[in-house]
Amino acid sequence: MASPVLHTTPTTQPTDLSHRPMSGFQWLMVGICFILNFNDGIDVLIVSFSSTAIMAEWQLSKAEMGYVFSAGLAGMTLGCFLIAPLADRWGRRTIFLLSVAMIALGMLGVGICRLYSLMLALRFLTGLGIGGILPTMAATAAEFSNRKYQDFNVGLVQAGWPIGAILTGLFCAKYIPDYGWHSAFLVAGGLAVLMWLLVFFFMTDSLEFMLNNRHENSLSAVNRLLNRMTVPALTALPLMQPETRRPGASVLFSPAYKRNTLVIWVAAFFGFLTLYTLMSWVPTIAKDAGLPFEQATGVGIMLNIGAALGSTAIGALGSRFGLRPTILTFMLIAFAIMQVYAFSTLTPVLIFSLVLLIGFFVQGGFNGIWPTLSRLYSASVRATGVGYTVGIGRLGAILGPLLFGYLADGGLTIGPLFVLFSIPLLVMGGCIWALRSGKL
Numbered sequence: 001m002a003s004p005v006l007h008t009t010p011t012t013q014p015t016d017l018s019h020r021p022m023s024g025f026q027w028l029m030v031g032i033c034f035i036l037n038f039n040d041g042i043d044v045l046i047v048s049f050s051s052t053a054i055m056a057e058w059q060l061s062k063a064e065m066g067y068v069f070s071a072g073l074a075g076m077t078l079g080c081f082l083i084a085p086l087a088d089r090w091g092r093r094t095i096f097l098l099s100v101a102m103i104a105l106g107m108l109g110v111g112i113c114r115l116y117s118l119m120l121a122l123r124f125l126t127g128l129g130i131g132g133i134l135p136t137m138a139a140t141a142a143e144f145s146n147r148k149y150q151d152f153n154v155g156l157v158q159a160g161w162p163i164g165a166i167l168t169g170l171f172c173a174k175y176i177p178d179y180g181w182h183s184a185f186l187v188a189g190g191l192a193v194l195m196w197l198l199v200f201f202f203m204t205d206s207l208e209f210m211l212n213n214r215h216e217n218s219l220s221a222v223n224r225l226l227n228r229m230t231v232p233a234l235t236a237l238p239l240m241q242p243e244t245r246r247p248g249a250s251v252l253f254s255p256a257y258k259r260n261t262l263v264i265w266v267a268a269f270f271g272f273l274t275l276y277t278l279m280s281w282v283p284t285i286a287k288d289a290g291l292p293f294e295q296a297t298g299v300g301i302m303l304n305i306g307a308a309l310g311s312t313a314i315g316a317l318g319s320r321f322g323l324r325p326t327i328l329t330f331m332l333i334a335f336a337i338m339q340v341y342a343f344s345t346l347t348p349v350l351i352f353s354l355v356l357l358i359g360f361f362v363q364g365g366f367n368g369i370w371p372t373l374s375r376l377y378s379a380s381v382r383a384t385g386v387g388y389t390v391g392i393g394r395l396g397a398i399l400g401p402l403l404f405g406y407l408a409d410g411g412l413t414i415g416p417l418f419v420l421f422s423i424p425l426l427v428m429g430g431c432i433w434a435l436r437s438g439k440l
Contacts, residue, residue, distance in 0.1 A: 079131020102129030155315025310364015330365025331429030
């Protein structure tokens with residue numbers, strides 16, 4: 001039976017913050033989401049930057065190393081499906097605390113483990129936590145932003161991914177040769193503990209969530225939040241009107257969402273497939289091309305410098321020119337750059353230059369999917385919509401690095417591999433272009 005879900009009616013009361021300047025507290029919430037997104041960059045890149053040392057210590061093939069990559073991605077996929085949607089019921093803060101605790105336990109566990117099978121299990125646990133926070137971060141950043149900065153802030157939060165990866169690369173290049181790859185995971189686990197404390201002491205649920213999930217003390221909770229955002233207190237909560245829909249993920253297939261849901265799922269699957277393949281294997285590709293460990297790690301860092309710049313730019317450009325044409329343009333340029341990489345005679349300078357551009361246009365363009373999702377889904381189902389989309393995308397993220405490893409073991413060279421893994425970018429760009437929404 002359909003169940004009633006309450007939503008606020010359009011109102012000009014102080015609860016409508018879309019045109020108000022953002023307060024310092026709102027920027028703090030966006031900043032915490034930005035810092036939490038370090039975890040995703042740290043997680044994927046710490047394994048990537050450590051892969052050569054892990055393979056050497058445990059005598060792993062590239063295919064076996066691919067399972068290490070994919071174990072974390074499998075956990076992320078289930079986290080997106082099972083944990084992130086709970087943020088629409090339990091609250092954003094609760095899911096952050098649960099998920100970051102998983103990340104800390106997984107990272108610290110890998111730092112002390114000595115068994116391949118145990119590593120796979122711990123990588124899965126870490127991924128589960130990251131899958132829980134990724135969609136929740138996008139929802140939270142959107143809900144604490146005003147209309148002017150919403151796209152920019154959601155894109156800015158995604159820049160935390162490459163920033164975390166850059167810091168991871170710098171650490172790994174400096175300390176793994178002297179202290180081993182285990183040290184990198186121990187430091188990452190310690191950072192996750194600090195992030196958990198940051199959430200515990202400073203994070204709160206958004207105003208939209210509070211108004212859509214009321215309890216007997218909602219008025220006082222709402223007024224405490226409004227006070228922190230320097231907004232006048234309310235004497236009563238805004239009027240609510242019932243809206244009937246089926247509970248859970250089924251709302252994503254209601255007439256209002258069905259077509260766009262399916263289209264953006266396809267976009268996410270193919271975008272994640274190429275993105276995570278590149279992020280996982282680029283340092284190893286560079287090392288196989290003859291670069292020493294420090295330079296190969298530097299290539300991974302350069303990829304993420306480009307990604308940080310592109311992720312910051314995509315929201316601002318999307319707000320000005322529209323998200324659909326902006327993302328499509330990024331994907332077309334990214335496809336062209338990957339062809340240049342595939343068919344050129346590569347020198348160290350050319351590798352670094354092309355990788356910088358690949359990071360800017362591949363990950364920068366891909367990260368346009370986050371502000372797109374925040375506009376497609378309303379606040380009451382936003383974490384669910386983003387979570388399921390990212391979960392579907394993570395299936396591509398699992399497949400990509402594993403497929404790349406098998407094809408490389410089978411003798412396929414870098415040129416054909418880059419051509420093959422550039423095609424999904426065209427699919428993603430076409431899908432984003434095909435979305436139907438006046439908000440894009």
